[in-house]
Amino acid sequence: xxxxxxxxxxxxxxxxxxxxxxxxxxxxxxxxxxxxxxxxxxxxxxxxxxxxxxxxxxxxxxxxxxxxxxxxxxxxxxxxxxxxxxxxxxxxxxxxxxxxxxxxxxxxxxxxxxxxxxxxxxxxxxxxxxxxxxxxxxxxxxxxxxxxxxxxxxxxxxxxxxxxxxxxxxxxxxxxxxxxxxxxxxxxxxxxxxxxxxxxxxxxxxxxxxxxxxxxxxxxxxxxxxxxxxxxxxxxxxxxxxxxxxxxxxxxxxxxxxxxxxxxxxxxxxxxxxxxxxxxxxxxxxxxxxxxxxxxxxxxxxxxxxxxxxxxxxxxxxxxxxxxxxxxxxxxxxxxxxxxxxxxxxxxxxxxxxxxxxxxxxxxxxxxxxxxxxxxxxxxxxxxxxxxxxxxxxxxxxxxxxxxxxxxxxxxxxxxxxxxxxxxxxxxxxxxxxxxxxxxxxxxxxxxxxxxxxxxxxxxxxxxxxxxxxxxxxxxxxxxxxxxxxxxxxxxxxxxxxxxxxxxxxxxxxxxxxxxxxxxxxxxxxxxxxxxxxxxxxxxxxxxxxxxxxxxxxxxxxxxxxxxxxxxxxxxxxxxxxxxxxxxxxxxxxxxxxxxxxxxxxxxxxxxxxxxxxxxxxxxxxxxxxxxxxxxxxxxxxxxxxxxxxxxxxxxxxxxxxxxxxxxxxxxxxxxxxxxxxxxxxxxxxxxxxxxxxxxxxxxxxxxxxxxxxxxxxxxxxxxxxxxxxxxxxxxxxxxxxxxxxx
Amino acid sequence: xxxxxxxxxxxxxxxxxxxxxxxxxxxxxxxxxxxxxxxxxxxxxxxxxxxxxxxxxxxxxxxxxxxxxxxxxxxxxxxxxxxxxxxxxxxxxxxxxxxxxxxx
Numbered sequence: 001x002x003x004x005x006x007x008x009x010x011x012x013x014x015x016x017x018x019x020x021x022x023x024x025x026x027x028x029x030x031x032x033x034x035x036x037x038x039x040x041x042x043x044x045x046x047x048x049x050x051x052x053x054x055x056x057x058x059x060x061x062x063x064x065x066x067x068x069x070x071x072x073x074x075x076x077x078x079x080x081x082x083x084x085x086x087x088x089x090x091x092x093x094x095x096x097x098x099x100x101x102x103x104x105x106x107x108x109x110x111x112x113x114x115x116x117x118x119x120x121x122x123x124x125x126x127x128x129x130x131x132x133x134x135x136x137x138x139x140x141x142x143x144x145x146x147x148x149x150x151x152x153x154x155x156x157x158x159x160x161x162x163x164x165x166x167x168x169x170x171x172x173x174x175x176x177x178x179x180x181x182x183x184x185x186x187x188x189x190x191x192x193x194x195x196x197x198x199x200x201x202x203x204x205x206x207x208x209x210x211x212x213x214x215x216x217x218x219x220x221x222x223x224x225x226x227x228x229x230x231x232x233x234x235x236x237x238x239x240x241x242x243x244x245x246x247x248x249x250x251x252x253x254x255x256x257x258x259x260x261x262x263x264x265x266x267x268x269x270x271x272x273x274x275x276x277x278x279x280x281x282x283x284x285x286x287x288x289x290x291x292x293x294x295x296x297x298x299x300x301x302x303x304x305x306x307x308x309x310x311x312x313x314x315x316x317x318x319x320x321x322x323x324x325x326x327x328x329x330x331x332x333x334x335x336x337x338x339x340x341x342x343x344x345x346x347x348x349x350x351x352x353x354x355x356x357x358x359x360x361x362x363x364x365x366x367x368x369x370x371x372x373x374x375x376x377x378x379x380x381x382x383x384x385x386x387x388x389x390x391x392x393x394x395x396x397x398x399x400x401x402x403x404x405x406x407x408x409x410x411x412x413x414x415x416x417x418x419x420x421x422x423x424x425x426x427x428x429x430x431x432x433x434x435x436x437x438x439x440x441x442x443x444x445x446x447x448x449x450x451x452x453x454x455x456x457x458x459x460x461x462x463x464x465x466x467x468x469x470x471x472x473x474x475x476x477x478x479x480x481x482x483x484x485x486x487x488x489x490x491x492x493x494x495x496x497x498x499x500x501x502x503x504x505x506x507x508x509x510x511x512x513x514x515x516x517x518x519x520x521x522x523x524x525x526x527x528x529x530x531x532x533x534x535x536x537x538x539x540x541x542x543x544x545x546x547x548x549x550x551x552x553x554x555x556x557x558x559x560x561x562x563x564x565x566x567x568x569x570x571x572x573x574x575x576x577x578x579x580x581x582x583x584x585x586x587x588x589x590x591x592x593x594x595x596x597x598x599x600x601x602x603x604x605x606x607x608x609x610x611x612x613x614x615x616x617x618x619x620x621x622x623x624x625x626x627x628x629x630x631x632x633x634x635x636x637x638x639x640x641x642x643x644x645x646x647x648x649x650x651x652x653x654x655x656x657x658x659x660x661x662x663x664x665x666x667x668x669x670x671x672x673x674x675x676x677x678x679x680x681x682x683x684x685x686x687x688x689x690x691x692x693x694x695x696x697x698x699x700x701x702x703x704x705x706x707x708x709x710x711x712x713x714x715x716x717x718x719x720x721x722x723x724x725x726x727x728x729x730x731x732x733x734x735x736x737x738x739x740x741x742x743x
Numbered sequence: 744x745x746x747x748x749x750x751x752x753x754x755x756x757x758x759x760x761x762x763x764x765x766x767x768x769x770x771x772x773x774x775x776x777x778x779x780x781x782x783x784x785x786x787x788x789x790x791x792x793x794x795x796x797x798x799x800x801x802x803x804x805x806x807x808x809x810x811x812x813x814x815x816x817x818x819x820x821x822x823x824x825x826x827x828x829x830x831x832x833x834x835x836x837x838x839x840x841x842x843x844x845x846x847x
Contacts (some may be wrong), residue, residue, distance in 0.1 A: 001794045001801070048797055395813065397785045398805055404767060404781065406828060407790045409803065409813055414792075420810050431809070453796065599768060664768050 004415035005031045006068065006357045007422075007444040009329070010350065013382050013544075014364040014479040017341045023350050023361060024331035026444065027068030034354035036335055037063045041347045041362065042469050044450035044462035050631050051466050051717050053451050055351065062337040068354065071331040073421040073443070076323040077293035078211035078223035079266075079277050083204075086263040086283040087114060087236070090201040094237035095125045095135070096162035096246050098179070098300040100230035100318065102432035104153040105129045109227040109323075111161070112234055113212040114205050117144055122203030124212055125163055127153055127227065132187065133176045135163040140200030147196070149174040151189045155229075158300040159187075160250065164240040165196055172196040173240075179300055209234055209266070209277070209287065210321035218330045223290065226323035228432040232299045233317055236263040251301055251314055254280060269313035272296050272568050273539065277319075292327045292438045292545060294320035296568035298561065307563050310571050315563075322430045326423035327545055328442040339365055345373055345476040347380065347465055349450065360450050362458060367476045372493035374474035375737050378465070381503035382441075383480040383510070383536055385457050386546050389445040390416055391425035393557070394454070403597035404666045410453050416446045426548055427557045435550060435558030442544045455632050460714065461500040463631065464527055467716040468498075471730065473737075484509045484538055488516040496736035501528035501710045502640065505536045505548065508572060515587060521700035523736035525729075529691065529710040530555075530592040530640035532584040535577050537569040551575030553672040555595060576672065578648070586649030589694035590642035590706040596667030596683065600638025600711045602628035603658035603693060614657050614695055616735045617705075620727060626658050626693075627725045630715035636660075636725050638711030641667070641691035654696035660709065663689050695732075701741025705732045746782035748775055752840035758832070759846060765828035780835040789831045791824065800827055 008025035015021055027034065039055035046053055057063070095112055103109075104127050113124035121138035128134045131148035139145050153159060158179040165172050172193040178185050206213060210231055211223030235249050239261045248255050254262050264285040270278040272295045279285040296309045299318035309316035337350070345367045349360040364380055367373040393399060395417045398407035416422060422444050424436045452459040468475055475498075482490055484507050491497055491513055503526075506514075511532065518524055534554070537547045550556040551565040554576045567574045577584065584591035603626040609618055627636025637660030644650040663683030673688070674681060683689045691708035698704060707713075715725035757773045769777055785807035791800035792813055802819035806812065821827040836844040 001792075002796070046797065392809065395790075395805065396807055396809060398788045398790055400781045400788065400790075401778070404777070406824070406831060407788075408800065408824075409790050409792045410796070411793065414812060417810060417812065453793070665774065 002411045004411040006352055006359050008361050009444050010361050010363050014366050014482050015339050016366050016369045017339050017343045019339050021337045022333045023335050025334040026071035031068040031354045031357055033065050034068050034352050035065050037351045039349055039351045041349050041450050043466035044459055046451055062335050066334055073329045074222050075326045075421040076223050076226040077291040077321050077325040078226055079209040079287045079289050081207040081285050081287035084283055084285040088202055090238055091167045092239045093201050094164040094241040097234040098158055098160050098232040100158050101127055101153050102155055102229040104155050108225055110212040110225045111227055112209055114207040116203040116205040121200040122205045123201055133161050133174050138200045140198050147172045147193050149176055149191045151187050154187045162246045166240045170195040227321050228323055230318040230320045235265040237261050238263050268319045269317035291325045298563050308566050324431045326443055327440050347477050364477050364479050366478050366482055372476055374476045375495040376475040377494040377497045378475050378477050379497055379499050380479045381500040383505040384503055385448045386439045386441050387426040387505045388457050389425050389439055389448055390422055391447055392428045412446045437549055438547050440545045463716055464713040470721055483513050487513040491517040496523040498525040499527050501713050503531040504533045506532050507536050518698045518702055521702040523702055524704045526588045526706040527713055529642045532577055532587055533592055535574055535580055537567045539569040549574030552579050555670050583649040585645055588704055588706045589644055589650045589654045589696055590708050591648055592670055593641055593643040594667045594669050594689040595640040598666040599664050600633030600635030601660050601662050602635050603637055603660045605658050606656055608655045609657040611655055614655050617657055617731055619731050621724050623724045627715045629718045630711055632711050632714035636712045636715040637691045637709045640710045642708040644692040644694045651696045654694050656692045656694055658693040660691040697742040703742045745784050746779045748779040750776050750839050752842045758844055761832050762829055765825045791827050
C-alpha cells in the first residue's frame with residue numbers, strides 16, 4: 001500500500017523573476033535521496049477521465065538530487081521572557097495568575113517556569129491532573145521539591161491561583177480559587193507547608209509562561225508540557241504577598257506600595273496586535289510569544305457589556321495558549337532557487353520525486369514587480385488555500401454524510417494524521433476543542449497540491465489552469481498575498497482578471513482592491529462559488545500568517561466564543577463579510593446560498609440570456625442546457641452555489657443568464673439564510689438552492705461575470721474543451737479582453 | 744450525535760434499490776436509510792483507504808483520534824467504489840437491524 005513519506009514547503013508563495021526562494025523538505029526513513037526539479041504546472045487531475053498531470057521542467061540550478069532527512073517541528077504556543085536582573089535577587093517568592101484551563105486532566109502543564117531541574121535551582125508553577133496547583137522549587141542540590149494543593153481543577157472555569165515561599169520561615173502556601181460561584185465547589189482550596197526546606201530560587205534557566213523547557217532548538221528554549229487554556233496577568237514578586245495583595249494585582253496598574261516587590265507583572269491586554277507580552281513592572285521584562293497563541297480573547301473580568309477588545313482591553317487581558325498551535329516550522333533549507341530573469345509568469349512547483357514518492361511545493365512566479373506581461377491575470381486565491389491547509393476532517397471525522405458516499409482516505413491523509421505537528425486548518429479544532437483561527441503557510445501543507453485527489457482549491461483550480469493553457473492566450477499569475485500588499489495598483493494593469501474556483505477568504509485590502517478595479521472599468525471573471533465570504537487579516541510583521549474568526553453564523557465547522565469576534569491582528573470585526581456590511585452580491589452579483597457534495601447539476605438558460613447585452617456570452621451556443629457534464633459530480637453546478645439576490649445587493653441591472661436546477665437534498669441552504677427551522681431546506685424543495693450565472697456592467701466601461709458554482713471550471717475539459725461551458729467562458733474572456741468599453 | 748432513524752429489516756426492496764444504484768440519487772425512502780447509515784459516530788466509521796490511486800481501496804475504520812491511524816480490514820479489498828458501497832451497506836444493515844441482509 002502506497003505510503004507518503006516526503007513533504008516540504010517554501011519560504012515564499014509569490015516571487016518575481018530575479019527573486020529568491022528557499023525550500024525545506026522532510027523525508028521519513030526509506031527516502032534517502034530525492035530528485036528536485038522546478039516545473040511549470042499545466043494540469044493536475046489524475047482521475048481516469050481527467051486531463052492527467054502535465055508539467056514542463058524549467059531548467060534551473062535547483063534541479064538535482066538531494067539527501068533526504070527528517071526535520072523536526074516544535075509545536076505549541078508559549079511565551080519566552082529574556083533574562084532580567086530582577087530574577088537574580090529572589091529570596092522570598094510569590095507567583096500568581098488567573099487561569100482558565102481547557103485540558104486540566106490531560107497531563108501536568110506549566111503555567112510559569114524558571115527551573116533548572118538538573119542543578120536544582122529555580123521555580124515553576126504547574127497544573128496537575130490529580131493535584132491541581134503544584135509549586136516546584138529547586139533544592140540547591142540537584143533536586144526539586146514539590147508542593148501540591150491537592151484538588152483537581154475543573155476545565156473551562158476561571159481560577160485565581162497563587163503560591164508563595166517565605167525564606168525566613170520556610171513556609172510554602174498554595175491557593176486556587178474558583179472565581180464563579182457554585183453551590184458545590186470541590187476545586188477551590190488552599191494548602192500550607194510549614195517547612196519548605198532548603199531552596200535555591202535563582203537559576204539561569206529561561207523564564208517561560210505556559211511551558212517549561214529542558215532543550216534549546218532554533219536558538220530558543222523549546223516549550224514542553226504546554227498549558228492548554230487561558231492565562232491572565234501572571235505576576236512574580238520578591239516577597240510573600242498576602243491574600244488582599246494578590247487580589248489587588250489581578251488587573252489594573254500595580255499598586256504603589258507593591259511596586260518595589262514586583263519583579264514582573266505581564267499585562268496581556270497590551271500590544272494585542274503583536275507577539276510581545278508587556279511587563280508593567282519597573283523592570284520591563286517584556287517577553288515574546290511563540291507559535292501564535294490566541295489573543296483578543298475574553299479574560300476573567302469580561303462581563304459581556306463590551307464586545308470589542310479595543311474598547312475594554314482590561315476585559316481581554318488573557319492569552320489562550322495551545323499545545324498544538326504553529327506559526328513557522330523553521331526547517332533547515334534543503335535547496336534554494338533564484339528565479340531566472342526571463343521566467344514567464346505562471347504557477348510553478350518544486351517537484352520532488354523518489355521512487356514512488358512525490359510532492360509538489362507550489363509557488364507563483366508573478367510578472368516583474370511594477371508591470372504586467374499580459375492583459376489577463378489569473379488571481380490565485382492563496383488566502384483560501386491557506387485557510388484549508390492541512391484540513392484534518394477527512395481522516396478525523398470522515399466527510400461521508402456531506403458527500404453522501406463513503407469517505408476515501410488517501411496516503412496524504414494518513415501522512416498528515418501521522419504528523420499532528422504540521423498544524424491544523426481553519427476547519428479543525430485544537431487539541432483542547434478550540435477552533436483554529438490562525439493559519440500559516442510556513443509549514444508543510446499536504447492537501448494544497450496540484451494532484452491532490454480531493455479536487456478542492458489548488459487541485460480544482462488546476463482545471464482552470466489547464467483550460468487557460470489550452471487557450472493559447474498569454475496570462476500572468478498573481479496571488480492574494482500580492483493583492484493584499486499592493487492593492488488596486490496590482491490589478492489596474494490588467495484588462496481582465498480571473499479568480500479561482502473558491503476565493504472564499506478576503507482581507508479588507510483585497511476586497512477594496514477588487515472593488516476599486518471593478519469600479520475603474522476592470523473586468524472581473526469570478527470563476528467559482530462561495531467567494532468573498534469570510535473576512536481575514538494579515539499582520540505585516542508576521543509574514544505568512546492569517547487570522548479569521550467564525551462569528552455570528554455562516555457555513556462553518558466551529559464558532560468563535562461570544563465577545564471574540566474582533567481579530568487580534570487588525571482589530572477588525574471578523575466573520576462573514578455580509579455581517580460587516582459587504583455582501584458578495586454587492587461586489588460580484590452573486591453570493592453563497594447552498595452547498596452539497598454528492599451530484600452536481602447543470603444550468604438552464606434564462607429569458608435574460610437573450611437580452612442583446614448578453615449576446616456575446618452565448619455566441620455560437622444554441623443549447624438550452626449548459627454544463628451537464630464535468631469532472632466533479634458530473635455537472636457544472638456543484639459543490640458550493642451562489643445566487644443573485646437584489647435584497648443582498650446584486651446590482652439592479654444585472655442579468656441572470658443561466659440558472660441551475662434539480663439539485664439533490666444533499667444540497668442544503670446556508671444557515672445564515674435559515675430563519676425558522678423548517679423541513680424544506682434541501683435541493684428538492686427549496687427553489688433558492690440553485691446557482692446563477694450573472695453578468696453586469698460596471699462604471700467606466702467595466703464588467704463582472706460570475707459563474708455561481710465551484711463546479712463550473714470542472715466542466716471546461718470535457719470533450720477536449722469542445723463544450724458549451726468552455727465556449728461560453730471563452731466568449732466572455734474574449735469580450736472582457738476587448739478594450740471596447742461596456743456601456 | 745448520530746442518527747437514530749430506525750431501519751425496517753423487511754424493506755429489502757429498498758436494499759435492492761441501493762444495490763442497483765449505490766451512488767444515487769436515491770428515492771426518498773431509501774435516502775432515509777442511507778442517511779441513517781452514514782450518520783454514525785466518527786470513531787469506528789467505515790472508510791475506504793486508497794491502496795492504488797483511482798484503482799483499489801481497502802475497507803477501514805476511523806480512529807477519529809489525531810495521530811492514530813485508520814484500522815484496515817485487509818480482506819475487504821475493492822476495485823470499484825460502487826462495490827465498496829454495496830458491501831458497507833450490507834455490513835451496516837446487519838449491524839443496525841440485527842438481521843443479515845439476504846438478497847437472492
